[in-house]
Amino acid sequence: MVGETTKSTTNGKAVFYITFETVGETTLSASSDHDLDTIDSISKKVNVIESMCLETQNDVCVTCVPLANIIDGQCVCVDFSIEINVYCQCIDRYIQEGNECIMNCFNSFNTSDVMGYYNNDYKSISIEFESDVVESSESSCFSRITLPDYLNYLLTECKWKSSKAMILKFDSILNGNEYNIELDSSLTPVNEKCREQIYFLNLTVPSIELPMPELSLDGPTLHHLYCGNESLSVFNILDSSDI
Incomplete structure (x- = not known):
């Protein structure tokens, strides 16, 4: 060992700052002139190598450095790693x-995994x-x-109506316009996904055309109401429930 x-x-x-002149395993330890009795001195083993092979038997490599496997007698870095x-x-990302390089990814949804729409009551939106x-x-x-x-x-209520759907309920009939809704990007899929990054989770609720009521009234064009209990009836002939 050469150095301070x-x-x-x-x-x-x-x-x-130290360097080693020979290969093999060595142990490093340190002490001071004023060590206290309560201090534990911890030594550290260091492997000094000149190749990716850590151990040989009969001139044949049997153990490689981490992230390397023996292929045709040689230590070769695993997939997605470099020497x-x-x-x-491991390469970027x-x-x-263990002894593998895996993609550094996140279990999350992105915008294409979610949709929103108006419900038929026009007072709620499903997402x-x-x-799940x-x-x-x-x-x-x-x-x-x-x-x-x-x-x-x-908005009056927001609740999960199933393991993969939520419903937003409102105080009155909505105007049917298009709206952008932002969801919490930390929402987690039960079935794991591997995303390279966590995306903003936004969705667009498309606009709809609200239904307009149709009326066709049927009744007398002229009627005199006399004092008493007599009443006048007018019907919407397009609504069968009035007939």
Whole structure:
């Protein structure tokens, strides 16, 4: 070992720069001139290697560095990793899990996984997800949505109606306009998805044309009402319930 082996310090910290002249396993430890009895000195084992092979038997490699496998007698970095100074390192957007490099991803929805629409009562909006949502067990979904001012003013209830759908109920019939609704991007799919990043979770509720009532009234054109209990009836002949 070549380099600094002693240092003076006034703040209790010391940084050493050392190099090794031989390969193999060595143990590093440190102590001070004023060690307290309560201090535990911890040593650290260091493997100094000149290739990705850590162990050989009869001149044949039997153990490689992490993230490398033996292929045709040689240590080769696993998929999605590259060799850097006799070690293997996962490439960008991948992380080490065991002896593999897997994509560093997030279990989340994106905009294409969700849709919203007006219901037939015109006083509620349904929001449906492509798959089951972990948070659907919550009693309310108020904290999971951000609405435009008009919808927010009329909103009376937000609840999960199934494991992959929520319903927003309002105080009166809505105007049928198109609206953008922002959902909590931390909503989690039960069936795991692997997204490269967490996206803003926005949806557009398309506009609808509200139905207009049709009337065709049937009744006398002229009628004199005398004192008493006599009444005048007028019917909408397009509504069979009035006949």
